[in-house]
Amino acid sequence: MPNCQYEQQISLLLDGELSGRDASLAEAHLRTCADCAKRYEEYQNLSRLFSDTMAEPPKDFAKSVMAQILAEEKEKVVPIAEGKKKKKKSAFAPLLATAAMLAVIIGVVSMAGRNLPTEASLSQNRTQIVETQQAAPAEESEPDGEALAAVLSDDLDAADVSMDTEGFAAVLGAGVPQSDDETTAEIRALLKDGTETDAPEAEPVCTLTDQEKETLVWIDGEDVIYTEDGEHFLRIENLADTLKALLDLD
Amino acid sequence: MTREEESAVILKVQQGDANAFEALVTAYQKQVYNLALRTVGNPEDAADLSQEAFLRAYRSIGSFRGDSKFSVWLYRLTTNICIDFLRSKGRKPTVSLTMENDDEEVQELDVADDRFDPEENFQRAELQRAVQRGLNALPEEFRTILILRELEGMSYAEIGEILNLEEGTVKSRLFRARSRLCDFLKQDGNLPDSYASKTRKGGAK
Numbered sequence: 001m002p003n004c005q006y007e008q009q010i011s012l013l014l015d016g017e018l019s020g021r022d023a024s025l026a027e028a029h030l031r032t033c034a035d036c037a038k039r040y041e042e043y044q045n046l047s048r049l050f051s052d053t054m055a056e057p058p059k060d061f062a063k064s065v066m067a068q069i070l071a072e073e074k075e076k077v078v079p080i081a082e083g084k085k086k087k088k089k090s091a092f093a094p095l096l097a098t099a100a101m102l103a104v105i106i107g108v109v110s111m112a113g114r115n116l117p118t119e120a121s122l123s124q125n126r127t128q129i130v131e132t133q134q135a136a137p138a139e140e141s142e143p144d145g146e147a148l149a150a151v152l153s154d155d156l157d158a159a160d161v162s163m164d165t166e167g168f169a170a171v172l173g174a175g176v177p178q179s180d181d182e183t184t185a186e187i188r189a190l191l192k193d194g195t196e197t198d199a200p201e202a203e204p205v206c207t208l209t210d211q212e213k214e215t216l217v218w219i220d221g222e223d224v225i226y227t228e229d230g231e232h233f234l235r236i237e238n239l240a241d242t243l244k245a246l247l248d249l250d
Numbered sequence: 251m252t253r254e255e256e257s258a259v260i261l262k263v264q265q266g267d268a269n270a271f272e273a274l275v276t277a278y279q280k281q282v283y284n285l286a287l288r289t290v291g292n293p294e295d296a297a298d299l300s301q302e303a304f305l306r307a308y309r310s311i312g313s314f315r316g317d318s319k320f321s322v323w324l325y326r327l328t329t330n331i332c333i334d335f336l337r338s339k340g341r342k343p344t345v346s347l348t349m350e351n352d353d354e355e356v357q358e359l360d361v362a363d364d365r366f367d368p369e370e371n372f373q374r375a376e377l378q379r380a381v382q383r384g385l386n387a388l389p390e391e392f393r394t395i396l397i398l399r400e401l402e403g404m405s406y407a408e409i410g411e412i413l414n415l416e417e418g419t420v421k422s423r424l425f426r427a428r429s430r431l432c433d434f435l436k437q438d439g440n441l442p443d444s445y446a447s448k449t450r451k452g453g454a455k
């Protein structure tokens with residue numbers, strides 16, 4: 001019915017998928033275009049209709065799932081002697097892998113306030129990884145192709161084997177391939193939107209350097225603040241823990 | 251459950267504590283069930299498929315690496331299971347949730363909610379079916395995207411991750427799906443705005 005070319009923008013606005021500037025434009029348009037204002041309201045009603053008509057899962061759904069799981073567990077016969085009694089890694093092992101991968105992909109992760117190389121030395125070697133807490137000398141190690149493959153694949157078991165710091169350092173020291181779109185998207189997905197906020201006083205907690213973009217990131221209590229242009233600072237609520245986990249900070 | 255609590259629970263399960271998994275089922279059952287329900291259209295299949303989704307999640311939780319949200323990972327599993335189901339049967343999602351083709355009024359689907367009085371609940375059951383009819387009329391590639399957005403509150407990037415789609419594809423399909431569903435519902439007078447004011451609470455997310 002509506003035939004305004006802005007209609008898609010209105011839909012994006014509703015989903016919070018517009019950047020600050022585009023969002024302002026769309027909002028301004030809403031105030032002047034009756035068709036779009038009406039459409040916007042309809043979209044909101046549609047969203048509400050979805051949540052208002054949610055159904056309850058069957059009674060005892062969780063119980064029945066658990067009964068099945070526990071029954072399966074019982075059937076599993078694991079001969080402990082032969083069972084590859086893998087050493088359990090901390091929850092951060094996978095996260096660390098991710099953090100390392102992020103670092104590889106992004107190029108540089110530098111952290112302020114911890115004895116780290118200077119910006120200058122970082123920019124000299126964009127592919128080097130600086131991972132504060134785990135920082136292990138990478139120089140002499142042989143690149144470990146297998147470990148790398150494991151890290152790059154989704155195979156946790158294999159990755160597990162190579163998860164020790166040294167192996168990692170070796171992996172990171174090797175000329176690591178550039179990108180994995182999914183992970184890049186993940187980062188982009190994290191640092192998106194947010195509400196405009198003031199420039200933080202403190203030093204940024206990290207700097208993400210992409211081919212052409214440099215993003216500064218702060219942690220402010222539970223929130224994350226970031227800027228891509230050094231001019232507009234955006235705050236994303238409750239993202240601090242995620243970011244810390246990804247960066248392996250406390 | 252906070253994000254930290256969730257990570258702790260996942261770790262426990264990964265370390266072999268099967269019982270700990272129940273907290274995850276409890277936390278996500280409504281979202282997963284409704285995701286399945288909206289995708290395949292009928293409560294029985296939805297119950298089976300969401301059960302299957304949790305079982306598979308349990309079995310493969312070792313491969314959950316924490317580099318995407320657990321919800322994203324779980325919805326991806328669920329969506330795949332539902333789409334496989336629809337494709338293997340070469341079928342469309344079921345036309346009706348209840349009543350459509352029965353003459354007796356079996357209330358199979360529990361949308362009752364004590365925030366509403368019986369009349370409103372009846373109305374909501376009607377609307378629920380109307381929404382489902384509208385969703386069923388959409389091609390699967392459009393339907394799933396809209397459900398992930400509206401029901402699960404996923405961002406475009408997350409939807410892209412769940413369905414292996416470019417964000418641009420998500421963007422254009424989502425818009426068309428929303429637009430079509432909106433028109434579909436309006437045409438039958440099933441896009442109410444009056445009752446909505448009473449129900450600001452909202453269930454999704």
Ligand SMILES: [Zn+2]
Pocket residue numbers: 004005006007029033034035036037
């Ligand atoms: Zn307009």
